Amino acid sequence: MKIGIIGNGQIGNVIANRLVTYNHEITFGVRNLESNQKVNPIFNYVETKDIAINNELIILAVPGNAVDSAVKNIIEIDGKIVIDLTNPIGEGLKLTRGTTTSNAEEIQKIIPKAKVVKTLNTVGLEKMIDPTVNEEKITMLIAGDHDDANLKVSNLIAEIGFDPLIVGKLYFSRYLEPFAMIRIEMVRVQGMNPNTGIKWMR
Template structure:
């Protein structure tokens, strides 16, 4: 399957490296294909480079790995993605009352907002609940890290679950896309522990069952 990663920053780069050994073909959607770091990333993961619009248009699955403050303009510029599976791994964060917090919640979510920007796309909210380091490489953890996903299309979620497994996660279905309202605050729990409570970034959530 051809996967387009839109955005080559910290998260986009980590996902590209995490999928390097997968059977998927990676195409990086970058604003500046001449950037040396972006070219180095493409060479490292054996991926193609294209404009964001070209990358999204040529792929079967599109991963949005963009800062929220530029997301609307960038996502709408991708064109018509009707029928394509789109993973939204962005958390709608910004400064709220002088502290980092969610800009959306309770009655809507970033995932639902992305779906409104891309009518006809099969949006799945996931990969927002852990830091980039664990996306690139989570081998060696004592438990397989869990990754929840939410979306309205069962087939799309089945395909996304396989991609999550390629990245080393245990995929768990949280329900329809409105459940992004749960997953985005859950992502903030990781951010709070990692950045504000001193836990650092080398950890992930796991679902541990009694046997």
């Protein structure tokens, strides 16, 4: 599949490297094309606004407080699937949005004809590289309003090694984003081993 990733940072590159091993073609959408171009010859680079033109699915991997500006000028985004893996984290590792809305819901308002799917926000870099613990697949929670998009994302999540679980409509993102804070707090603040993940037993 042709996949676009907005955000050429830590998580964007980890996911890109993982997806190319499954023969997906990756294009990064970047703010400064000149300085980002040819950073890695196995990827393509375009301006963020053009990321949807040749890509079927877009992954948003920018800082949580940059999502609104990152998506607002994208052309040909209507009908495209947008995976939002961001967490709205501000100063002192505190959530800047929550309870009554979420990053994913706010993104959907800015690009109402795209199909926003929330997922991949509840694991850290280490488990994005290897989505297992003691050979058990980590469960990856998925939320979105469009069944076809949820299914496509679920298949992609399974392909890269997670145990996907569609939990509900996009408004579930207001629960999934705070949920990510449990891991972030335990690993980054309390120093817990990052080789951890949740398993939804069923």
